[in-house]
Amino acid sequence: MTATSPRLKHEVKDLALAPLGRQRIEWAGREMPVLRQIRDRFAQEKPFAGIRLSACCHVTTETAHLAIALKAGGADALLIASNPLSTQDDVAACLVADYDIPVFAIKGEDNDTYHRHVQIALDHRPNIIIDDGSDVVATLIQQRPHQIADLIGTTEETTTGIVRLRAMFRDGVLTFPAMNVNDADTKHFFDNRYGTGQSTLDGIIRATNVLLAGKNIVVVGYGWCGKGTALRARGLGANVIVTEIDPIRAIEAVMDGFRVLPMAEAAPVGDLFITVTGNKHVIRGEHFDVMKDGAIVCNSGHFDLEIDLKTLAEKATEVKNVRPFTQEYRLNSGKSIVVLGEGRLINLAAAEGHPSAVMDMSFANQALAAEYLVKNKGKLQAGLHSIPTEVDQNIALLKLQAMGIEIDTLTPDQHEYINSWTSGT
Template sequence: MEYRIKDISLSDKGKKKIEWAESHMPVLLSLKKKYEESKPLKGLVVGGCLHVTKETAVLTKTLAAAGATVAWSGCNPLSTNDDIAASLVKDEGLSVFASRGVTNKEYYDDIYSVLKFNPDITIDDGADLTIEFHKNLDKYGKNIIGGTEETTTGVLRLKALETNSKLGYPIIAVNDAETKHDFDNVYGTGQSALDGIIRATNVLLSGKTVVVAGYGHVGKGIASRARGLGASVIVTEVDPINALKARMDGYTVKPMEEAASSGDIFITSTGCKDVIARKHVEKMKNGVLLANAGHFNVEISIDDIKELSYESKKINENVEQFLLKNNNKINLIGEGRLVNLVAAEGHPSEVMDMSFANQFLSVLYLLKNKGTLENKIYKIDREQDIMIARLKLESMGISIDKLSENQSKYLNEYGEGT
């Protein structure tokens, strides 16, 4: 076993958190129980690059219980829970290469520590592991069967590889599963992003104007939760359909240049760079809060903010205040990185239960279809989505209706009309 973590003495604290997550992830735990005896992943190396949280720990433990050798790194310099990493190493015997606050070099060194295990299957969040793997397929890719991708940003990066005929192995877009993006992205990020902002600042959202950049699944969830806490919400968009959805959902829709002078709190969730830049910061009110809920720290141009400032200071662990040359103050949360993971604990366990069930089942699917899949991006099978939703409903004690034979016949034939 190899590893690089911050402090293995934190393991007891991490173990308790993992146990808490397990008690709130019944779908994934049912899959663990189902496959821990047959061990379908025995002999396989699963290389992962996901946020090292208590929920991710439950996924890694499930993979290991199914027989896999697990090597893992973090997918964001500030999202690793050091106590979780310690427990996975000490209590589970897994190879983890992650700690909170790594430099850019250390971050990629950790990724390459995973690649040195020559993974059969990769599990990624943001595609950093997959992209680095593609640069070194000749060196580390002798066993590769396929991979999965957890988030929107990662899927977009990998689709660009596919479009340019450079995708080196099949990838399952876990993010595109309905039981992932309609729940994890909407309800998970919607709640946890605001949780991060509140933990970092203790700000009262009621009565504030919150500007949400992007109205995809993530932005939709954030806007809904902000309104629920009493904020007025402005949505900015570049996609006319998403903008129209936001307006029909009752939000004010404006360009960022107009919204910049109105907002008290700005939350980016687009997956694109320079969503908040110099021209926007120059128009902002004194004391605004800036936070990012997209995967990478490129949505808020920190370089522009620094150029407009003459001084900065740390207000607390997660808030840096910039004193602008126009005498206004700008408060940046979490270095512009994922606010829900930097300043809070990420998505609640209950919603990650479905996302990580999709990850585990996708690994099984890749193994089952070894050698038959093309080097392209695949969507989750509808049957898998439905199965996970049913298991989740059952765990919640919820029953639903079933189609009668006559109803099924009606829906699958065309003869019966008025």
């Protein structure tokens, strides 16, 4: 860790890791053509000139490209980690050493350090907050309401964060605009489904090296992240069981060919459990009691509350590390439960997170949402705002062009037809 007196300029594991970080950032950039085009435009137009921006994100190679684009656009940008286990230390070092971006993130940082970094993000007195999970926004509202006057708005790209922002708005404390990046089509259709699906199983395999074919895999939650996880697990030969609280999503899972059970019935038959709900304690003490010996549980939701690890620890007579990011809890009954990644996002704890081709669109949304807030300063009402449809579609079009794929356009006659009510059969 490096500091300058009296205030930290950055806090990363080791600046000597920067060359490796730069190499990996450049590799990721090969599959991020949309964000590259946005960065080039930002460099010319400087939409963030004079703007202080604090970003709370997973510090990965893909996030590096977002941070670089924002700085190219003139932002006085600062970056902290949004999860204690998601930081890639070489990337954090490179952003400091090669791009002069203040970064406060260390893989494995404890909760006190994480919360101190949230305070540092607010010490920056941001005009724009880019948040993952809304911890920075929640801390601002609860502890520093006097700084809200500095704020133009915030962007949020996690399901968990959007749930929290909606609760803030219902309680009357969200008094500024918030861009709902998570619900943009070019975000949740691709990032949540294909990104989470692939990277979650990647993290599980790296942590355990178990064969997934033939296993009973219980996917807890069938939102977009759950859909992607279930799809990829089935593709690897697993017998997939889905648990849900939403009847419409449950029907969808059935129609997609998955077995749907209540968690009480899934717990005794599952070999591997993956939580992707955004809610707390969806796997609890009564579920641990009936699980198989050696059952594996992990989480791919944003926070580490989905699995009730406190109750599991109370039931355990011994907890030991059996592999990196893999802990075995030995219970009084003699059986064991294996927990991956301390219950944190397994795709970032044990692997590298979403592929860069997916994050290209997600971070394009983040960058353009932040620009939208600045361009519309003082014009937007408090509360959640969707990404404009034309922005969403333009991101998709840029991605298609980068992939060398062309699509049809409406003929004048077709355009007139779909905008008219007088033409019939």
